[in-house]
Amino acid sequence: MKNFKFAALALALAAIGSANAAVITFQTGTSYALAQSTAQGYADVVNDAVTGSGRSQVLSSYDNVSNNGIFHNGDSNIAFKSTIDFGLTSAGTYSFRAGVDFGKGGAVFLDGQVVDFKTNDMWWGGNYGNSSQYFQVSGAALSAGNHTLTIYGLEGCCDGGQQVQFAKAGDDYQSFSVNTLAPVPEPETYAMLLGGLAMLGVVARRRRA
Template sequence: MKFVKLAALAVAMAFSTAEAAVITFQTGYSNAGAQGSAIEYRDVVEAAVANSSHSTVLNNYDIVSNQSLFGAGANHIAFKSTINFGLDAAGSYAFRAGVDFGNGGAVFLDGQAVAFKSSDMWWAHSYNNTNSVFSVGSQALAAGNHTLTIYGLEGCCDGGQQVQFSANGAAFQSFSADTLRLAAAVPEPETYAMMLGGLGLVGAIARRRRGKPAA
């Protein structure tokens, strides 16, 4: 019975192993002005970053800019941030982003537009500037993989940006590849090996019990 319990524990651990978020930050050149919809922002920015080599994976999303990451200019910038994360269990999540998008931008969650502003957005590192930040209220998210995507257009002058989340009403914290442990989307290969090993052990014990003569 002890071995059966250990095997079951190995299987449980395999499914509960958490993965960090993957935060991809991309920029490109664009002199486009304010757009009329979230879809238009998405299309303009996607076209701009497709023609650019400026792309990196962030360790954390806390005051980043085109200049600081790529040593590039401060004018006529298209921004795209893609945050892929997973959830072990369903929950309620809110998101917010402090940005410097002089020509506005949009936010998508799992491919659906959830925020859009065409005004000059400069948060000045304060979420009290509500007209210059994106705020996505409580979202009921199922277990599994999710993607938060932020698009923006900047004429001048490339200020630092930040993206944060709140899980089930807790305090907001910046997305981070090191500290965010929301979910296990897909088990790693070694996790599969642990899981299969546990199942094999359970099967071997069951076969031994069936083959043992009755007392």
């Protein structure tokens, strides 16, 4: 009975915990590729690198992030892939920006669609004054539900701090973190939660009996 109770509680907590924060996955790999001619080219090259020689970390905040700072793995010939899964409880207009250090350029996808793409040497240096040095996605009309922002890039040398931010129309920019734009639970997650709570109810009734 005790094991049954713990299983029910774990099931309910898993359902709740899956929706408490934006999920920021930071991946890097080794790549000697040059600047690509298309956004999809960046996606293909970087995906190959992070799959073949990759490192991965789920971040608590996307602010001043670097390969060497996270993985202590050097600062040259790096392929970057950042995937941010977030959710909106209601439709809205949002803007995004990413200050990066991609010496060979990169690309940004929102829900699988290309929204920015640059082939030049990008180094924002903490300053959003020069639009050629960072990615910008302005006025994206997003529906309620879950969305994915994916950033790909290539760096020869050297590995500097990076930042990814969002702003709802009329609000200031803020960096993505575990406290922002939590994914919206899918219907099956609600079903899992209700199932776990029902199991706890059964246990409670049996104990009273």
